[in-house]
Amino acid sequence: MYRAIVVDDDVAVLEFLERLIPWNEMGFELPSVYTNALDAIKEGDEAYPDLVITDIGMPEMNGLTFIRKLKADSPDTRYVILSCHDEFQYAQQAVQLGVQEYILKETLNVDNIVSIVKRVKHLLDHDHDQRQEVKRLHDQAKDTRSVRKEKWLRSLLSDPLGDDQSLLKQLQEYGLNPKLGHFIPVLWRMHSFQSAMFRYKKEDIVKFIVENAAEELLNDEPDVLFFSYSAQEFCLFYAFKKDLTTNPYDKLVRVSQMLQKAFSKYLKLEFSVIVGEMATHRAALKQHLSDLLIMADQFFYSDVPVIVKARELNIERTEEDLFLHYSDYAERFNRLLIDENRGIVEAVDSFIQFIKSNRFQTSTVKQFIWKLVLDMQLKLKFSIEYDKEKVQQTIGQMININEIRAWLIQFMNDAVVKAEKISKNSKKTEIIDAQKYVQIHLDRKITLEEVADLLHLNPSYFSRLYKKETGENFIEFVTRLKMEKAKELIVDSDRTVEKVALMLGYDNKSYFVKLFKQHFGVSPSRFV
Template sequence: MLDVMMVDDDYPVLELLSEAIPWGRLGLQLSGVYENGAQAFDAATTAAMPDILITDIGMPKMDGLELIKLLKERKPELRVVILSCHSEFQYAQQALKLNVQDYLVKETLDPEELAKVLEELRTGLERERKVTQQHVQLELQVNRGLEAVKERFIRNTIHQPLLGPEHWRQEAEAVGLRLEAGWCLPILVYVETYRSVLKRFVSEETLRFALSNVIGEVTAERAPGAAAFAYSAKEWVLLLPHEAGLKRNPVQQATDLALSIQSALRRTLRIGTSFVLGGSVETPETLKAELNRLLETRRRRFYWPAGTIVKLSAAEAPFSTDDLFAQYESRSEQFRSILLGKRVEQLDPAVRELASYLSAKRFAPEQVRDWLLKLLLDLRLKLQSLQYAKPVYSADILHDELLEMDTLDELSDWLTEYFQSAMSFAEEAKGHARRSEVVVALEYVSQHLDKRIGLEEVAEHLHLNTSYFSRLFKKETGRTFIDYVTHAKLNRAKELLDQTNYPIGKIAELLGYDNLSYFIKLFKAHLGVTPVEYRGAKGS
């Protein structure tokens, strides 16, 4: 479906069109409605650009013409429909200069007319995209084939017996690596916070393609003759040829290249990277040995801060042999006390202090993960013994999540979020009595936040009379069932606004609201701000 953004300071118009236009039948999704151009521009630049923009002209903070100009600069193929009170020629003329597809006057507006315009725009966009997609697909196939050859080359160099220096050099030249200078300095690139990066790019293939483009462009500009290879989606190898005896140190060349790639990836893709610089080698055999040494730094990078650029010789410090489990009881009691006491202000300092201790001691990463897994599982059992709500993560999921943490900084951020979730479970549980029917009802709500949840269906699920269940729930929780469901959904909405880049329309859909306008009004009524304003405040 194509995303539509609607902007008008006349809220009844937004309401009318939200309800009157059959968005789904037209193959469209109303991803956001906004009351001025500034809100709409913030949403488009922080979440997702729309495919079609419907906007008024005269609005506070930023008018429609300025909004169109700014969004068109970012997305030239954007389709635009203007809804305006102005029928004067000068406004229509300005709209034509901005390549607006249609200009409708509100006083004579018929929703059916707008629906026809939107259907034509959707058809035209789909036709253009089909042609563009065919060209992109062909380019992707060519690039995919070349990248696969390059990945196979670097993996064979690292893991397979070499067939001979001359044969290897011929293969190297075939994948773009020029070694006339004789010497080569290998560099290993790590993608930081890989889990969150992959979520943004959805698939490894898309992420590889994006990284390959940026790394390849910077390498070609800053180090002609060098070559970049994907060892995996989150680990890349750069091979930097150089001559012996040059006045300029090849390590300095490698550092400059790393800084340039780091800056370009952060600026264009919002991806952080760390680099390990190997030593200069002269033969395929010594290169193979150096690449294997570079890959052994995976465990060492657990304690590196973001943006590290380090020589291989400085990255091989030993891990501590001290007993981490000597800290277990005191740390377990500390976090249990914080969770049960709802001392949220102590949570982040406690996690950071633990991280500082681990970093100073430098325990082996696998020992840290095992220790944390035991800590979290034990805390979970203690919370369950108090009849708290069931935790979100199973033991297997916890284990897998911890394994995916490449650095201590990433693990610390995840741990804070995990404990905050546990604290919210504890807070909910402390406010509720221990009636099993209510506990089951709360679990049912938490498992069905993506759907409409009615009092009758939950009462039926519990095999209770609706009126009896309603009175029981109010007595045990202090609030009506509908109020509790709304509260739970809006809390989840805040999490999605904080932790994802989903459009507002997508978040409403994920919470079972098929009327975007109603969701926005509900959010504002309970929290005092619209979803876009909430996200903007959190991001500032």
């Protein structure tokens, strides 16, 4: 719907145009009519009209002056002049001002005005379509340029055959002055990718808004170029001429602080930044950028977004094997499900603190959590609630330890609810209590009589009840759980078969090996 206004000091003309012309049917709204141009200008400051129908001979400000004034602020507005003066100079001035129609009030009637408004509507539609097409082409060109920039950046990192001349030519095409001779790369890593995806839904949208915002913010910063590398990582290149009067690193820190604050305030996205080393040729630029991508993994342990220089970044890594602790943490988290308690936050925080204090490799932490979660999924049959591939992708996208913490707490809460639901669906609470007891005491020798006594049941009755409810003998259940735990302990550690047997309550190694072979079809030594 277009917006129209009518300005005429003749009240009868205003009433005629306001009441008898079917504005809505023709795609216009007519919110106001005015008896003088000054009132129209005051309201026009808030919302410029698409169509203005105005008289020429009005007090205080005539129609032509009014059009000149409005046209300076609203160049796309279309104009129709009403006049009692059949004089050539008015018509000539109207044409010079770009007025679409010039009609005499003596010829004014409904059909005449409707015909004129329809013609103007056609012109406005054409203007709108043209603007949309120009915007589409502009966005397409920007998008294509963005894709080309990203492709070039990846080519720089992967192509061993590139030369300095082609590098300089491409940087010049993207807006950097190659004659300055010195370049510094800066890597931008998103602080929380999960929150970005929650807000913007798609990776392409994240890249688009970040790169476009950067271009706007860097408009007054010469020789600075912003690239997207992925939806999580972006690069900034700064070209400069080396001299003793300015420090390029100080400028980059200032520019980075400005962008960091703007991204946080307007896009609600937070970034950590590493300012790289100076390069004068392609090979050095490639190497420095590759180093920055590796260094950025250190941001995994940052509690807040930071800006650091590469030369000042202290890379800490532990030599300890995280998976040596797998059995311990798997048991702790499984115990939460078995006991159905609510100490989830404390357990997750203890685990996260252990990870933080040792600063394990990011990829190793993600593999560890994926295995931990997968084992719980298999135990609770989470195939519907948690799609395994989606979980793996979600964990892989996390780029900060605090994202891992929040997600793991949510997963454990859901898992406990699932465990409770399984318990409630059971026909006999005695069966659930017996199974919980076994899972908690796998390190001991467990007998049917012991558990029956615990449940205040006759051993023979308990044996028949367990078989009826589960389709499995109680001792078979105990043995199955112990053998599955035995395999896990053997595979995930350097423990001997004898030690694992003792950990699960078997003081006779040969008997343990026999049970293991019956259950898995192979000797436990095959997994050592």
